[in-house]
Amino acid sequence: MMRSENLAVKCKQNLFNCGLCGGPSKAFRMLSKRPESVKGKSVYGDPDTSTREEVAAAFVFFKTRYAALVASQVLQSLNPMLWVTDLAPEPHDVYWSNLCIPFRQLWIRKIATLLAAIVFMFLFLIPVTFVQGLTQLDQLHHRFPFLRGLLKKKFMNQLVTGYLPSVVLMLFLYIVPPTMMLFSAVEGSFSRSGRKKSACRKVLYFMIWNVFFVNVLSGSVINQLNVISSPKGIPAQLARAVPTQASFFMTYILTSGWASLASEVMQPFALLWHLIRRFILRKKDDLSDKPLSFPYHIEVPRVLLFGLLGFTFSILAPLMLPLLLAYFLLAFLVYRNQILNVYTWKYETGGQLWPTIHNTTIFSLVLMQIIALGVFGLKRSPVASGFTIPLIICTLLFNEYCRQRFHPIFKNNAAQMLIDMDRQDEQSGRMEDIHRQLPSAYCQFSSSFHDLYKSGHHDQSDNGENIRDSEDEKPGEDSKKVNEPLALHRHMESQEPSGK
Numbered sequence: 001m002m003r004s005e006n007l008a009v010k011c012k013q014n015l016f017n018c019g020l021c022g023g024p025s026k027a028f029r030m031l032s033k034r035p036e037s038v039k040g041k042s043v044y045g046d047p048d049t050s051t052r053e054e055v056a057a058a059f060v061f062f063k064t065r066y067a068a069l070v071a072s073q074v075l076q077s078l079n080p081m082l083w084v085t086d087l088a089p090e091p092h093d094v095y096w097s098n099l100c101i102p103f104r105q106l107w108i109r110k111i112a113t114l115l116a117a118i119v120f121m122f123l124f125l126i127p128v129t130f131v132q133g134l135t136q137l138d139q140l141h142h143r144f145p146f147l148r149g150l151l152k153k154k155f156m157n158q159l160v161t162g163y164l165p166s167v168v169l170m171l172f173l174y175i176v177p178p179t180m181m182l183f184s185a186v187e188g189s190f191s192r193s194g195r196k197k198s199a200c201r202k203v204l205y206f207m208i209w210n211v212f213f214v215n216v217l218s219g220s221v222i223n224q225l226n227v228i229s230s231p232k233g234i235p236a237q238l239a240r241a242v243p244t245q246a247s248f249f250m251t252y253i254l255t256s257g258w259a260s261l262a263s264e265v266m267q268p269f270a271l272l273w274h275l276i277r278r279f280i281l282r283k284k285d286d287l288s289d290k291p292l293s294f295p296y297h298i299e300v301p302r303v304l305l306f307g308l309l310g311f312t313f314s315i316l317a318p319l320m321l322p323l324l325l326a327y328f329l330l331a332f333l334v335y336r337n338q339i340l341n342v343y344t345w346k347y348e349t350g351g352q353l354w355p356t357i358h359n360t361t362i363f364s365l366v367l368m369q370i371i372a373l374g375v376f377g378l379k380r381s382p383v384a385s386g387f388t389i390p391l392i393i394c395t396l397l398f399n400e401y402c403r404q405r406f407h408p409i410f411k412n413n414a415a416q417m418l419i420d421m422d423r424q425d426e427q428s429g430r431m432e433d434i435h436r437q438l439p440s441a442y443c444q445f446s447s448s449f450h451d452l453y454k455s456g457h458h459d460q461s462d463n464g465e466n467i468r469d470s471e472d473e474k475p476g477e478d479s480k481k482v483n484e485p486l487a488l489h490r491h492m493e494s495q496e497p498s499g500k
Helices: 065-073 103-123 125-134 137-143 145-151 154-173 176-187 192-217 231-266 268-280 296-313 320-341 354-378 382-411 415-428 430-441 446-454
Strands: 002-004 028-030 057-061 083-087 487-492
Touching: 057 430, 065 083, 065 415, 103 125, 103 176, 103 192, 125 154, 125 192, 154 192, 154 231, 176 192, 176 296, 192 231, 192 296, 192 354, 231 268, 231 296, 231 320, 231 354, 296 320, 296 354, 354 382, 415 430
Parallel strands: none
Antiparallel strands: 002 028, 057 487, 083 487
């Protein structure tokens, strides 16, 4: 039986967080099956256990996966916020720094990070507006008269108004993924995959709004329109505005898409940092021993944004499609090589990013159909417009069917599947081995489990294997992983009366 404890220490941010709340690394205590050990006798012989308080969160282990699933779905108390349970992530996926956050702070943190992300999104309108000003030659002549002679040259004109805006925008966008990752960490997710998934969504929404809509709605043509006019005029406004930004987005695909693939292969930032450490800082440690994880929050939003550009410009600027086709072919080869040979697999998320990819693809399809409706309206073709409306309805119905059919699978595990897995492990004798690995799996530091088992569990110390933090795992290193949801993550808001 596992029990989490804390020496009445308040949760503080430090460089060496413990397994639960910033206390010592021995945050777990093994209790034997004898009744006297439960009544207060500690296996460590610590006489001061009566003064210890319950922590804000703990891991609870179950004998079967089905039992853990049932315990995570039912209410543990009449007060829903008193005992909050959820399936624990796998050991390498645990984000230990956020385990000590009380449950009552999570919704406050989510609201605060949402507001911060919105404010950051609107502050980013300043560099986007500056970039759009570079694409308009008339405004450059008006605001910078000393550049008129230089801009009269054809080469400089094409460089400033064509290539320079996309490069400037790409440089500004480099600060977005780290900022969103910081917001997602403050949000309070107790798993690394949840933090990365939240950052991926934030970056995706940011890219769709600031890169696509803001650039489209700030063009020279749209300045003559009333953007907040009646909703009936939105398709026509998009149909007029989107083609005017075709050249900008074609350059953006070359600078942000093709150049990013070349940077992904060469890894210039990692190479530069290695040279600085070796020749300037004079450090001899080998960086190849440190793992690299795939930056989903950077690459997935970029791919989805290019998919959005392909859908929306396919009927207005088809010359963009060959560039996108070449990008996706190169991206398949580059990402396949990087995932197989460069990046390290650390934890399994069960395809949790797929709903985001599906919803973004459906949004891109619907947006393309709305723009097509506006184009047919400008061409005064009521027949084509009439056939476009049922297409939009059918796309939304298909999305609803997929949401009802597939989305529950990504939210909850199927009880039938877990029961079958429990039966197979019990018949093969693997269940006992899994139970033996559970205590060592959910330890933040490798030394904590060794010290824990050294006092009374010498017979199992050779069989249990320490699983280190996922950030310290080396590429290609084999280790036994406890990936089954036998553990339960529990938030405890207050201490229950002893009579319960």
